Amino acid sequence: MKPSAKKIALLGLCTAIAMVFAWIESLLPPLVAAVPGIKLGLPNIVIVFVLYRFGWREAASVSFVRIVAVSLLFGNPVTIAYSLAGGFLSLLGMTLLKKTDLLSTTGVSVAGGVLHNAGQILMAMLIMSTAGLGYYFIILAVTGTVSGIFVGLCGGFAVRRVRIR
Amino acid sequence: MDQNQNIPTPASPDGRGDHQGKDVRRGRNDIIFISALLLILAIIGLGFFLFRKEGSSVTVEVGGQVYGEYSLSRDTVVDIATGDGELNRLVIRDGKAFVETATCPDGICVGHRPISRMGESIVCLPHQIVITVTDGVDEGPDIVV
Ligand SMILES: [Zn+2]
Numbered sequence: 001m002k003p004s005a006k007k008i009a010l011l012g013l014c015t016a017i018a019m020v021f022a023w024i025e026s027l028l029p030p031l032v033a034a035v036p037g038i039k040l041g042l043p044n045i046v047i048v049f050v051l052y053r054f055g056w057r058e059a060a061s062v063s064f065v066r067i068v069a070v071s072l073l074f075g076n077p078v079t080i081a082y083s084l085a086g087g088f089l090s091l092l093g094m095t096l097l098k099k100t101d102l103l104s105t106t107g108v109s110v111a112g113g114v115l116h117n118a119g120q121i122l123m124a125m126l127i128m129s130t131a132g133l134g135y136y137f138i139i140l141a142v143t144g145t146v147s148g149i150f151v152g153l154c155g156g157f158a159v160r161r162v163r164i165r
Numbered sequence: 166m167d168q169n170q171n172i173p174t175p176a177s178p179d180g181r182g183d184h185q186g187k188d189v190r191r192g193r194n195d196i197i198f199i200s201a202l203l204l205i206l207a208i209i210g211l212g213f214f215l216f217r218k219e220g221s222s223v224t225v226e227v228g229g230q231v232y233g234e235y236s237l238s239r240d241t242v243v244d245i246a247t248g249d250g251e252l253n254r255l256v257i258r259d260g261k262a263f264v265e266t267a268t269c270p271d272g273i274c275v276g277h278r279p280i281s282r283m284g285e286s287i288v289c290l291p292h293q294i295v296i297t298v299t300d301g302v303d304e305g306p307d308i309v310v
């Protein structure tokens with residue numbers, strides 16, 4: 001099946017919005033100064049939207065392009081590994097949970113938020129070859145849950161209300 | 166493009182009742198899922214807290230600057246001088262560190278129980294002293310995105 005030009009344009013627009021969200025987030029002061037890595041996850045609103053409206057392949061494309069582009073533009077290229085690990089694990093979990101049809105976008109995106117942080121921690125353990133990040137994971141898992149609720153509510157709202165014609 | 170069937174569209178009122186029932190069930194599942202998740206995290210966190218491993222040394226910081234690092238395996242007495250005759254006496258005995266005497270007004274640091282597990286700390290706010298148990302290796306996670 002050949003993707004239509006309209007679909008490609010829409011996904012490009014979603015990618016751009018996700019990048020703007022990531023940029024806005026990078027301008028905000030850290031939510032908890034003592035613990036790096038705690039973020040609201042604004043770009044994930046777009047990922048949830050694309051996952052529900054188009055599918056996991058489209059969400060993966062948007063997520064991948066967004067992470068690589070943002071890391072190259074505003075961030076440190078070294079952080080690509082962290083972000084990709086987080087983005088991959090998050091989307092994998094959300095896709096599987098969505099298939100079960102047991103949870104709403106809120107529950108699905110909470111799992112995504114926690115797994116996003118889990119992926120980053122696992123990659124950090126791999127890169128720094130240390131297992132001493134367990135504590136840090138607990139903190140990030142709790143904050144990932146809270147931001148996941150926020151992202152899920154926003155994403156669910158977008159899925160219901162944004163009309164594509 | 167193919168629209169997802171799970172999305173309730175406001176334009177189709179005939180299918181709404183069914184969707185709303187499903188939404189309520191999903192919402193209830195959400196709450197159960199999130200509660201279970203937080204409970205599991207709390208249990209793991211508590212486990213981490215209770216079974217923290219013993220540290221090998223304490224790091225003393227004064228006003229954010231490292232003042233010194235002392236091994237927990239050797240009994241010592243360290244007088245932390247912060248100027249103007251102010252003094253906190255740090256004692257390391259039997260693998261535990263505690264503040265024996267201090268000239269600070271509140272004496273909270275003196276009242277603190279001895280510390281020996283990773284991450285535990287004694288703080289003296291008036292003198293800006295932080296004594297933290299470490300394992301001698303400085304590992305700060307640095308995750309940005
Ligand atoms: Zn004191």
